[in-house]
Amino acid sequence: MQGKEYVESVLKTVKNRNKGEKEFLNAVKEVLYSLVPVVEKNPEYIKANILGRITEPERLISFSVPWVDDKGQVQVNRGFRVQFNSAIGPYKGGLRFHPSVNQSIIKFLGFEQTFKNSLTGLPIGGAKGGSDFDPKGKSDHEIMRFCQSFMAELQKHIGADLDIPAGDIGVSGREIGYLYGYYKKLTNIQTQGVLTGKGLAYGGSLGRTQATGYGLIYFLEEMLQDHNESIQEKTIIVSGSGNVAIYAMEKATQLGAKVIACSDSNGYIVDENGIQLDVVKKIKEVKRGRIKEYLDYVPAAKYVEGCKGIWTTKCDIALPCATQGEIDTQSAQTLVDNGVIAVAEGANMPSSLEAIDLFQKNNILFGPAKAANAGGVATSALEMSQNSMRLSWSFEEVDEKLKGIMKNIYATAKNTAEEYIVSDNLVMGANIAGFVKVADAMLAQGIA
CATH class of the missing domain: 3.40.50.10860 (Leucine Dehydrogenase, chain A, domain 1)
Incomplete structure (x- = not known):
């Protein structure tokens, strides 16, 4: 059985077993099609039916x-x-x-x-x-x-x-x-290590709160620098105003970018002078309010009902950090028409497969979620390490480790893409690199 034939066979089985589960089926489809060159190069994956096993929850x-x-x-x-x-x-x-x-x-x-x-x-x-x-x-x-x-x-x-x-x-x-x-x-x-994201007083890690948002920007920075671009003085729009969005905005601002828009599930704000992050934090982290309250503090800003409209805001870089499926083909085309140069995903699978394809066809730098937003879980694992050792690292230590991990993730995705002759396709590079490590471990452990 050839690679594409095997992938199609597994997809057919997955569709039959998981009828109506569109989010799961889309995720499987996106990953499996990118793995065709891998299974063709490694027929042992087909013999052990790794794809069939890896798409079924244990x-x-x-x-x-x-x-x-x-x-x-x-x-x-x-x-x-x-x-x-x-x-x-x-x-x-x-x-x-x-x-x-x-x-x-x-x-x-x-x-x-x-x-x-x-x-x-x-x-x-x-x-x-x-x-x-x-x-x-x-x-x-x-x-x-x-x-x-x-x-x-x-x-x-x-x-x-x-x-x-x-x-x-x-x-x-x-x-x-x-x-x-x-x-x-x-x-x-x-057992402190049973949950991560804990408070600092009972086993939490410094830097964990910021990790996903900071990690996203570290990945974005690597992607831009690799293409002779800089984050400095770029205009950025960020969907969402939760933990990921807030700390992505914070780190982007620290590195010299200007964040001009963010949102919540009701609507979005635009502040051409740059989003005042202390106000957003007060509204979302203290008051647990709605983003439209930003105008109570900054009357010159603009608020628009409906969160999807944020993608019509002209910018250099777009960071979807709210939820899955928030960028469809129409939104992606609008971003392209408005001159966006890079999109990096802070949420899990926020762009449709068609939107991703559109970005890539228009040579927009694209950082896929499973690579770009991995900083949160990476720092959770660092929290687990600290719990195991009964130690607490400084913020600087954790942040430096996070930055190194995000740089390695970018390099791994890029190098893997080049290895399989899909140069600059970080989606395929991330999918393949993440898959191969798991698949090889499954092979080594037998049918279990």
Whole structure:
């Protein structure tokens, strides 16, 4: 069986087994087609059916999460954890609390996480989890009760050497604290390494909060420098205004760029003088408000309803940092027409396959999510290392390690692309590099 024929056969099986799971199917399709030259060069992957095995989660857990709201009413949400692949290390991946969460999204995220974690060079496998619970508008007590109910089931399936969750959309330091506190109570074990993204007072790492956003900019900087460009004095738009977006804006500004727009799920702001990050942090991290409140502090800025319109803002660089599927073909074409020179993904798979193809055909520098936003999980693994050694590194130490990891990820993706004669295609380079390490580990460990 030839490489393309094998890929098509696996895709057909995956489609039949996962009907209606569009997010997961799109992720699998994007990765598998890029692996055709790899399986043709390595027929042992076909014989061992590595693609068939790597597209099937090792374990998928779905559970009920009942909790009591402030009115005394019992609510019920769904919880998920997918432990996708453990060939190179214990399962590692975030928890997402958002109304859109379903089995397809969790599987897509876990699948992507497998290759992203592989790219970091650290010994961690792929996982993801979460719930369709929406933390927005909930009191601290409601969020605590939900987290405790969620952990009552999740704790049966995680451990410092088994599966180490972290935060994601809707899960920040507050939620991690509630989850960790209840894990300790249920297990009677002081195991700091079971969760990452913890507070500094109980085993967290300096630099973890900033890691995904900073890492994105370090990757972007490498990509620009490799093409004789600089981030200095470039205008940047960033979708989202959560953790990833905030710290991507912070690092980009520190390096001399001007961020002129950001968004949330309701709309976006444009400040041609440069986004005032202290205001965004106050609104989002302290008040937990909406981005339109920016105009209360900076009346000269502009607010527009509808978050997708942000891509019509003229800029040099676009950083999608909100959620999956936010850049479609129309948005991508608008960015191209407006003269964008680079796009780097801070969210997980925010660009459609058609949008990515359009960027590449127009020679736009493109940093794919599994490479460009790997800084968060890389620093989570550094937090695990500190927990294991009962040590705490300085911010500068962690940040330097993060910068080195992101530089290595860029170099690995670029060099792998060149090896397989797909020069400058970082999507294929990242997919292939992430896959080969996992596939070789699977081969070495036999059929298990």
